[in-house]
Amino acid sequence: xxxxxxxxxxxxxxxxLVVIYLYYSIFSGRKKSLIxxxxxxxxxxxxxxxxxxxxxxxxxxxxxxxxxxDAFSFLAFSLVVVYLIIELSLNxxxxxxxxxxxxxxxxxxxxxxxxxxxxxxxxxxxxxxxxHASLAMTGYTALSLSAIYALMYIIQNRNLKKHRLGGLFxxxxxxxxxxxxxxxxxxxxxxxxxxGILHGHVQAGKLLGxxxxxxxxxxxxxxxxxxxxxxxxxxRMMQWRGKWMAYxxxxxxxxxxxxxxxxxxxxxxxxxxx
Numbered sequence: 001x002x003x004x005x006x007x008x009x010x011x012x013x014x015x016x017l018v019v020i021y022l023y024y025s026i027f028s029g030r031k032k033s034l035i036x037x038x039x040x041x042x043x044x045x046x047x048x049x050x051x052x053x054x055x056x057x058x059x060x061x062x063x064x065x066x067x068x069x070d071a072f073s074f075l076a077f078s079l080v081v082v083y084l085i086i087e088l089s090l091n092x093x094x095x096x097x098x099x100x101x102x103x104x105x106x107x108x109x110x111x112x113x114x115x116x117x118x119x120x121x122x123x124x125x126x127x128x129x130x131x132h133a134s135l136a137m138t139g140y141t142a143l144s145l146s147a148i149y150a151l152m153y154i155i156q157n158r159n160l161k162k163h164r165l166g167g168l169f170x171x172x173x174x175x176x177x178x179x180x181x182x183x184x185x186x187x188x189x190x191x192x193x194x195x196g197i198l199h200g201h202v203q204a205g206k207l208l209g210x211x212x213x214x215x216x217x218x219x220x221x222x223x224x225x226x227x228x229x230x231x232x233x234x235x236r237m238m239q240w241r242g243k244w245m246a247y248x249x250x251x252x253x254x255x256x257x258x259x260x261x262x263x264x265x266x267x268x269x270x271x272x273x274x
Contacts, residue, residue: 139193147253
């Protein structure tokens, strides 16, 4: 099983590149005849990624999300699944190239952090941890999508002002759609991540004896989530729209990523398993 998982892990980034090239060919107008093939290729990518994660966890006999490799891989997988749902429900492929490219970057980070050392931390045997981690990762997925749509809004807004709408950019969704999807994704991310954080604090109280553990990752995550909440409600009250909302979403996500990476690699944490 380990050999199969290793082969799938090697093949997955390559297949990501194939699908990304397919979407680029469609959006650039070079091969619009491939539009009918994009969704089947995307479904195949989701299936391959799911198989890679399943065989890895069977080989290691461990729970998902126990390592940085698993976390980045699951986040990439979640992004592609959510985008697939959007493409099937709205029949809109305008954000496919951006979402898939971002997912590939996450998958590359996943490969860099890959390890085949089985995790033995007792915390990972708790189903409550799986619930906490799944809620948090789903929240991160929504916030990632918000950042992607915000970046697309900024790019498209600049091209509209400079009247550069040929080629790839002519295939992008309208600004109102990008803004709406970014705001909606932020709201969903705040709710899901908030529930995941609350669940984590409750479990910390039961397992560690304190609701507020002295852990840098916990402190940073709480602070960044609170920053998202304050910024979101402030933007709604002040009626910040358009590019300002896009810049706010993108800045918040960059802070989230930098804070998370710093906490994992620069400080000791009970979240750091292997």
